[in-house]
Amino acid sequence: MNRVLLIGFCLMVAVAIGAGLWVVGGPGYARMVEQDRQRVSDLGTLADRIACKGQSERKLPESLEDVAPCPGYQDSNQHDPVTNEPYRYTKLNLNSFEVCAELALDPKTPRRILPFKNDLILRGGNIVCIARHEDDTQSD
Amino acid sequence: MASRDELSLFIRDALTAGNSRADITAALTDAGWSKTEIIDALDAWAETAFTPPVPRPVQTVSARDFFIYALTFGVLLVGAINLVIVLQVLVDLLFEEDGYAVFGRIRFGVSVLIVAAPLYLWLTLRERRRLARDPALHRSAIRKWLTYIALLLAAGTLLGDLVATIYALLTGDLTAQFMLKAGIVGLVAGGIFLFYYNAIRQEDAE
Numbered sequence: 001m002n003r004v005l006l007i008g009f010c011l012m013v014a015v016a017i018g019a020g021l022w023v024v025g026g027p028g029y030a031r032m033v034e035q036d037r038q039r040v041s042d043l044g045t046l047a048d049r050i051a052c053k054g055q056s057e058r059k060l061p062e063s064l065e066d067v068a069p070c071p072g073y074q075d076s077n078q079h080d081p082v083t084n085e086p087y088r089y090t091k092l093n094l095n096s097f098e099v100c101a102e103l104a105l106d107p108k109t110p111r112r113i114l115p116f117k118n119d120l121i122l123r124g125g126n127i128v129c130i131a132r133h134e135d136d137t138q139s140d
Numbered sequence: 141m142a143s144r145d146e147l148s149l150f151i152r153d154a155l156t157a158g159n160s161r162a163d164i165t166a167a168l169t170d171a172g173w174s175k176t177e178i179i180d181a182l183d184a185w186a187e188t189a190f191t192p193p194v195p196r197p198v199q200t201v202s203a204r205d206f207f208i209y210a211l212t213f214g215v216l217l218v219g220a221i222n223l224v225i226v227l228q229v230l231v232d233l234l235f236e237e238d239g240y241a242v243f244g245r246i247r248f249g250v251s252v253l254i255v256a257a258p259l260y261l262w263l264t265l266r267e268r269r270r271l272a273r274d275p276a277l278h279r280s281a282i283r284k285w286l287t288y289i290a291l292l293l294a295a296g297t298l299l300g301d302l303v304a305t306i307y308a309l310l311t312g313d314l315t316a317q318f319m320l321k322a323g324i325v326g327l328v329a330g331g332i333f334l335f336y337y338n339a340i341r342q343e344d345a346e
Contacts, residue, residue, distance in 0.1 A: 002342075006264070012328070013219075013257040016226045020250040023233060024243045111299045 009021045032104040038081050039101040040120065045076035046087060046099050051132045060097055064089045092131070100129035147173065147181050155185060155193040199281040209286045212263045216290065219256030220328050222249040227324045235317045278343055287336050294333035301325045 024030065050061065052070035061067045064078050064086050079086050080101060088100040103126040121129040147168075154164045154204035161182060168178045186194040229242045271277050305322045308314045 002338050005331055005338075006261075009331060009335075010257070010261065012227075013223060013253055016223055016230075017250050017253050017257075019230050020226050023230060024246050025251075060194075063164070069304045122346055 029105075035082055036103045036105055036107075038077075039087075039103060040079070040128065042077040043087065043099050043101055045074060046078065046089075047097075047130045047132050049073045049076050050089070050097060050099070060091050060094070061089075062091065081093070086127075096133040098129045098131035100127050102127050110138065144177075144181070147177070147186060151181055151185060152193050156191055161187075197276070197279055199279050199284070200276075201281050203284040205277075205280045208263065208267065209280075209283050212260065212267070213286045213290055215256045215260045216332070217293070218252060219260055220332060222252040222256070224325055224328050225249045226253065228321045231317060231320045231324070275299070287340060290336050291333060291340075294329045294336070297329035298326060298333065301329065 009111055022137070025033075046067075049070045052068075053075065067078070067089075069075070077087075082104070083102075091097045098121070100123065102133065105121065105129050106126055107122050119130060121131060123129060150168075151164060154167075159167075164182065165178050168181075169175075173181075184196055184198070186196055188194055224294050226246055229249070232242060267277075279285070301322055305314070305319075308318050308322075
């Protein structure tokens, strides 16, 4: 009787470990998810800093190098943490812009896998962008 | 009020002096000792004609036992909790779409299981072999106590699980998801309860 219970216990633990690892993915996958989280979070702070709301007569910078510090907003990473490439900044017109990053994982996978924000714009490949419009009252 | 040590000494002296067990019982009853106290105290000495009286084996308490059994049951407790957490989170993921936040709990639970499960198995099997070789270990008071504590915790968990299920039924929350999760708790706690219940019964039978 107790032998059966002990074997059942081993099976149950094996199932929990196996299914658990299968669902969450291995260490390499976890690292990529974490990097993508960092990229998306970087895009958010970078966009806030570029938009720099509350500052009158502010003009959008022409390129990432021209981004001036914005009081009240923390400094943001302007470079991809892994490839060290700068994030892609595009000034769309006088009042709007977008910042983009290339993710390691396909952002179109179901949301239960990746913790992505709702305001992300999905582009071709693994590229995601955050767009801001100066006249938006709810830009984030 | 005389202590039990003095009672034990008295019985030894009385037996050495050649008094019969019936006489000793009568004398002790007159002195106000209860029947169970007298029987327990007399049972501590083997019923042989040999003098001086031969003591029966008593329960032992050793630091080594405490280390081994506290470790075994600690590992069991932590492992069982994390096994339940991992399985319940997996059930949640079956039913809910947005579950990224629980990935960390699965990773932590799996880490605990990878350490706890082999350790528990090794400790338990090792202890079983030792018990088979040396029956004196059956008299470890710590072993007995911790086994009963494990039974108590398992029984409490089972009862709580049952109450939660009935409560969910009454509030109309008895979904398939809930039933699966309650079933997991019942399975783990029930398995642990049966395991130690069997061990105790087997021991009492010997």
